[in-house]
Amino acid sequence: MNLIASPFASIESTVIWLLILFSVATWGLFLLKAGQFTRLKVQDRKFHKQFWAASSLDSAAPLTQSNPGAAARVAAAGYAAIQVHEGSASDLSQAINHQDRLERALRQQIVRERRSLESGLAVLASIGSTSPFIGLFGTVWGIMSALKGISAAGSASLETVAGPIGASLVATGVGIAVAVPAVLVYxxxxxxxxxxxxxLDDFAHDFYSLAQKSQFRVLTHPAAHKSAQPGTPRNVKEAS
Structure with a gap:
């Protein structure tokens, strides 16, 4: 044990604890992402069931306000791009090409949903790719510590060499053990x-086809306009 009692040994233990921290982060992200994807799947399935049961595209508009989920947000972005309010047919905003605005709004919302779902995946990819090298780094420093201790002891017997070098190889094993689950989870x-x-792409295409049948116009009542007004300027700005 005295052979590895050097500054190199502290570096090796630091590497081990860092890898343990990476492992905790991997399984924590696994639980978070599993909950996110599971919740999103349930929400989208519920919204799709209600949306396709609606009698028309106009009547399905309130569903975007009462349902969470990625599909509901994509539909809400589509409605915001093509909605026409009662009594505002002569407004300048209605002169915009609703077809192009709808296409941009759907595409931009899908990109936002992808960014939300991609959160945390870069961390998993980094852990999976760097953990073996961090473990190898700990092993190299451990071997250096062992060789320094062997030189100080003046003995090169198997008992003297095998213990410290074998202990230093633990870092490489831990690094691989951390990397494999991270890569699989990623x-x-x-x-x-x-x-x-x-x-979401399939749903956006279906929504686009339904909007095309209604000439890219969805009539909304003033009450519905007031309830959807807080989110409307953001969508219109993003679409433009």
């Missing part, structure tokens, strides 16, 4: 992200 959620984005 790949799993990356696939779920792609599937969710594909579902």
């Amino acid at each position: 790949n799993y959620f990356l696939r779920r992200l792609k599937l969710t984005a594909a579902d």
Whole structure:
């Protein structure tokens, strides 16, 4: 034990604790992302069921206010781009090409949803790619410490060499043990992200087709306009 009692040993233990922290972060992100994707799947499934049960595109508009989820937010962005309020047919805002505005609004909202779902994945990718090298770094410093102790002891017997060097290899093993789950978790959620984005793209295409049948106009009543007014300027600004 005295052979590794040097400043190098403290560096090796620091590496081990850093890898343990990475492991905790990996499993914490796994639980958070699993809850996020599961909740989003339930919300979107409920919204899709109610949306496609509606009698028309106009009558489905209130569903975006009463339902959370990515699909509901995409639909809300679409409604904000093509809504026409009663008594405002002559407004300058109605002269904008609603078809182009709808396409931009749907695309921009899908991008925002992707960014929300991508949060945390970069951390998982970084942990998976750097943990083996951090563990190897700890092993190198551990071997240097062991060799320095062996030189000071003046003995190169198997008992003297095997213990310190074997202990230094623990860092590499821990690094690999941390990296493998991080890579698997990252790949799993990356696939779920792609599937969710594909579902949103499909829904956006369906919404676009429904809006096309109504000539890219959705009539909303003043009461509905007031309830949706706080979010309208942001969507219009982003679409322009």
